[in-house]
Amino acid sequence: MESLLYHGYSVWxxxxxxxxxxxxxxxxxxxxxxxxxxxxxxxxxxxxxxDTEEEAQHAGLDWARAWIDSLR
Structure with missing residues (x-):
């Protein structure tokens, strides 16, 4: 699992x-x-x-950032 802060939200x-x-x-x-x-x-x-854990984690983070961006 990978996490970061994005526009005040925690995304995973x-x-x-x-x-x-x-x-x-x-x-x-x-x-x-x-x-x-x-x-x-x-x-x-x-x-x-x-195929890799890293690719999957990055896809989840990309989705989360896009969801937040859709609110802005």
Missing amino acids: GHAILQQADILQPERYAASGTITLSGKLVESSGILAYF
Whole structure:
């Protein structure tokens, strides 16, 4: 999980390991969360699937920043 502050909000990018079978390569589901003063503002659900944890986290952060930008 990766987080940062963006226009006063805390935004989180999540990478959720998805591995149905040990013989399949690891994949990561991306999601994002936005909080303000410790309270949940919005969460994305699954956005997409990625090959790396870092890609998934960045997708979640990108979604959160775009959601906040849509309010401005």
